[in-house]
Amino acid sequence: MGIEADDIAPERFLEDVEMRVGEVVDVADFPEARKDVYKLEVDFGDETRQSAAGLTDNYDREDLLGSQVVAVVNLGTVSIAGFESQCLVTGVDDADGDVVHLRPEREVPNGTRVY
Template identity: 75%
Template sequence: MGIDQSDIDPAQFLTDVEMRIGEVIDVNPFPEARKDVYKLRVDFGDTVLQSAAGLTDNYTQAELLGRQVVAVVNLGTVNIAGFESQCLVTGVDDESGNVVHLQPERSVENGTRVY
């Protein structure tokens, strides 16, 4: 494995991409979606955004509820099967190809900016 993308200006990245810590406050199945995803509501302190997140293979609804996640909050809204996904909850693939969500190593205030 190597790093495939060319370098970008770090200041520009931090200007363009806004990532924040949020707490999952609601998790629901999303049977209308083509992929196996959950409908999430995430509390960022001063606002609550919703997201369609592919975390179903590694997490039950109960396991996600109350967890903090790292999310991109300024991508705009994407309509997925009639559901407005307003933020992107970040994750990585595990060795089986299932999504593992990213979270801070300890609790921080909801809405904290990631940099």
């Protein structure tokens, strides 16, 4: 696996993409979705947003509740089976192809911007 994307100016990335740390305050099953995902409510300090997140393979609902996540908050809203996903919780695939969510190594205030 090589990194194939073209370089971009660092200031351009920070201008275009806004990522913030938030705390998962509610986790619900989402049987209406085509993929196996959870409905999440994420507290970013000044506001709470909802997200459809494919974290069901590696996480029980109780594992996610109260955990901090890194999310992209300026992608607009996407409708998934009638559910309005307002942010994208970030993650990576593990060796088995299951999603591992990205989070800070220690607790930070909700709403902290990633840079």
